[in-house]
Amino acid sequence: MSALTKAKGFKKSKTGTYLTIGTTAFGAVSVLKQARKARSEHDTLRLIDAAISAAAIVTGVALLLRELKRIGDDDVLFG
Template identity: 80%
Template sequence: MTGSSALSKAKGFKKSRSGTYLSIGTTAFGAIGVIKQARKARSEQDMLKLVDAAVSAAAIVTGLAILYRELKRLGDDDVLMG
């Protein structure tokens, strides 16, 4: 049952402060690709690709907001425990 133990640890890390920071970093890194996609769509004057980039950007902003809220919640839990 080492697999389920490793899975439990991974889930615990994802809900930790470090895991949340890592998620924020990877999500923000994804924004670089969206910016490149938007620039290319603009230069090609491709409205459909531009809309796709805008929707992707909105998803990234929403994801970052959710992660920020999770980070704040984790900070509040630390205060309550101490």
């Protein structure tokens, strides 16, 4: 099995999904900082951008959680 094939399989594994959720959380921290700065500077456009980014993060995490549930349902040992 090549390294590329292993990497593609890892992305769809339970561990890979948890890692993706973790990296998404770091993106959420950045969006929080952006929103706080926009509020302090009364910059409406940046605040809207932060809100849209936050919505994208929430949607992404919801999709990842659904994928985790699907992986859990397919797992014969832990079913």
